[in-house]
Amino acid sequence: MGEVWLVVGLGNPGPTYAATRHNIGYLVADELVRRTGGSWRKHKSGRAEVVEGRLGAPGTDSPRVVLARPASYMNEVGGPVKALASFYGVEVEQVVAIHDELDIPFATLRSKRGGGDNGHNGLRSLRSSFGSGDFCRTRVGIGRPPGRQDPADFVLSAWSKAERAELPFLVDTAADAVETLVRDGLEATQQRFNS
DSSP states (O other), X not given: OOOEEEEEEOOOOSTTTTTBGGGHHHHHHHXXXXXXXOOOEEOTTSSXXXXXXXXXSTTSOOOXXXXXXXXXXXXXXXXXXXXXHHHXXXXXGGXXXXXXXXXXXTTOEEEEESOOOTTOHHHHHHHHHHTOOOSEEEEEEOOOOSTTOOHHHHHTSBOOHHHHHHHHHHHHXXXXXXXXXXXXXXXXXXXXXXX
């Protein structure tokens, strides 16, 4: 199997944003990197960190992946991701974006291909740079903000204590979903993980 997948964790760089809901994509990408046994290194474009490897049990026909963490802010991720896709010869259909999703409850997952950006700046930037929304998404539910809190403030705020306790399990399950997506395809992933 010669195809390569580009798996992108969406988030904002820097310590200010590290523990925020908007950075769930980074956390899942970190877990996937841990599973490959690799470590992040700066890509020669200078606009992302990458790890090249395989996902899945050693010795199986595990797919080749480039895991990426853009070094730009959420609203500008499209350029770096498109540059990586061009560099590695990855078509938009073989790109997986891992991101936070307000419209599904905390700790639930949904995978899909295509769709709108639903006000998510990272998805909007990707769609704009690729000229298509036909990439795959692993959507990690963070739920709606409580009361009248502005969604923009909510996604950039820290996890609650209860959420933090559940976060390791959520990250692990989301990483499993991404592995299943690149190995077994979208339909198998949706049947197993879409809650």
